[in-house]
Amino acid sequence: MSRIRVLVVDDSAFMRKIITDILAGSPEIEVIGKARSGQEAIEKVTELRPDVVTMDIEMPGLDGLQALGYIMSECPTPVIMLSGAESRQADVMITAFQYGAVDFILKPSGNISLDMAKIKDEIVKK
Amino acid sequence: MAGKILLVDDAAFMRMMLKKIISPTGHELVEAVDGSDGVTKYKESKPNLVFLDIVMPNVDGIECLKQIMALDSNAKVIMCSSIGQQTVVNDAIKIGARDFIIKPFDAAKVLEAVSKNM
Numbered sequence: 001m002s003r004i005r006v007l008v009v010d011d012s013a014f015m016r017k018i019i020t021d022i023l024a025g026s027p028e029i030e031v032i033g034k035a036r037s038g039q040e041a042i043e044k045v046t047e048l049r050p051d052v053v054t055m056d057i058e059m060p061g062l063d064g065l066q067a068l069g070y071i072m073s074e075c076p077t078p079v080i081m082l083s084g085a086e087s088r089q090a091d092v093m094i095t096a097f098q099y100g101a102v103d104f105i106l107k108p109s110g111n112i113s114l115d116m117a118k119i120k121d122e123i124v125k126k
Numbered sequence: 127m128a129g130k131i132l133l134v135d136d137a138a139f140m141r142m143m144l145k146k147i148i149s150p151t152g153h154e155l156v157e158a159v160d161g162s163d164g165v166t167k168y169k170e171s172k173p174n175l176v177f178l179d180i181v182m183p184n185v186d187g188i189e190c191l192k193q194i195m196a197l198d199s200n201a202k203v204i205m206c207s208s209i210g211q212q213t214v215v216n217d218a219i220k221i222g223a224r225d226f227i228i229k230p231f232d233a234a235k236v237l238e239a240v241s242k243n244m
Contacts, residue, residue, distance in 0.1 A: 042229075066143070
């Protein structure tokens with residue numbers, strides 16, 4: 001079985017590293033690329049055609065929701081949204097699902113197993 | 127002077143993004159959901175300017191552009207292209223499109239296109 005190719009999108013290098021490490025812990029997952037902004041995410045999705053994208057919501061410039069909208073319209077790919085924001089969360093989640101996000105993960109610490117479980121849900125879906 | 131702008135894109139998200147950027151200019155906005163709807167709405171609303179997506183179901187942007195140019199050889203059409211569609215954009219310019227903008231939309235570029243053509 002070929003591995004699941006994931007693109008990690010986050011403006012923070014620290015978060016990119018954490019997410020990548022979590023994903024790299026699974027033999028079924030391969031992180032094929034990272035992007036630091038919404039703009040870069042759209043370019044890399046088009047270029048690399050990942051199986052799944054993990055997308056931070058709050059980023060400078062083109063944010064995660066807008067990037068999600070563009071990706072779903074131009075190059076539909078399963079996107080899992082990552083959020084650290086407590087405020088506006090419900091609104092943002094609803095908008096993200098309207099745009100076509102497949103799942104949602106809250107960032108605060110201790111979510112390693114949650115993270116993996118959700119990614120695996122995604123695998124089953126595919 | 128306020129005029130009419132037709133937005134043709136199959137993705138509601140793209141139309142929403144363009145609407146958000148353009149609506150403060152006060153121009154009336156008309157939406158179409160694919161190329162064939164675009165041609166119909168062009169006939170109905172006779173817009174001053176059209177933003178036209180390229181990849182759409184049914185009638186695509188290039189075919190829609192041809193039909194609009196056949197209806198009105200002075201039509202002002204701006205193509206909305208994704209990264210890596212340069213050849214299609216070149217074709218569109220040959221057919222008669224005035225300009226193109228690349229997604230993701232840069233608000234400044236969209237507004238420039240509006241002010242130049244309205």
